[in-house]
Amino acid sequence: MVLDMCIREIELRGLTSEGLYRVSGFTDHIEDVKLAFERDGERADITAETYPDINIIAGALKLYLRDLPIPVITYDLYHTFIQAAKLPDPEARLEAVHEGLLQLPPAHYETLRYLIMHLKRVTMHEKENLMNSENLGIVFGPTLMHPPDQNTLASLNDMRYQKVIVQLLIEHEDVLF
Numbered sequence: 001m002v003l004d005m006c007i008r009e010i011e012l013r014g015l016t017s018e019g020l021y022r023v024s025g026f027t028d029h030i031e032d033v034k035l036a037f038e039r040d041g042e043r044a045d046i047t048a049e050t051y052p053d054i055n056i057i058a059g060a061l062k063l064y065l066r067d068l069p070i071p072v073i074t075y076d077l078y079h080t081f082i083q084a085a086k087l088p089d090p091e092a093r094l095e096a097v098h099e100g101l102l103q104l105p106p107a108h109y110e111t112l113r114y115l116i117m118h119l120k121r122v123t124m125h126e127k128e129n130l131m132n133s134e135n136l137g138i139v140f141g142p143t144l145m146h147p148p149d150q151n152t153l154a155s156l157n158d159m160r161y162q163k164v165i166v167q168l169l170i171e172h173e174d175v176l177f
Helices: 002-013 027-043 054-066 074-088 092-102 106-123 133-144 152-171
Strands: none
Touching: 002 027, 002 054, 002 106, 002 133, 027 054, 054 133, 074 092, 074 133, 074 152, 092 106, 092 152, 106 152
């Protein structure tokens, strides 16, 4: 519900907003949105009248994904995706990513598919929002997947591969999902 409402609001009024998902909204307002969802559920008011800055809604969406107890790309499959990103052959890499996607639990797969379809639409407005698949990969890589051991050094070393995974998902959304 949170993901759906935020994406609908962003697509309604924010697809051409420069730096969408990269520009941070005011932290207190993002926290207000989170509390509104917890308190009011699908009756939460995230309209432009209440939150004119679309970056607040984008920030709330990222916070929601970051705070999930199990990331969208699950801990169990984290290394599968990182290894796929390291493959030098583009065809083999894409096939390995596809195999990883098929191993995701259904709810995670559908959530990821829905989000990636949205991010693909974001890239269609790249001229205005300056957010291409690589930029979105940088932003969403660590949000959608983090190592099971929470090792900071491993996270830093894997950041470029996290970016590659999200970038591939966006660029090849039509064949991967």
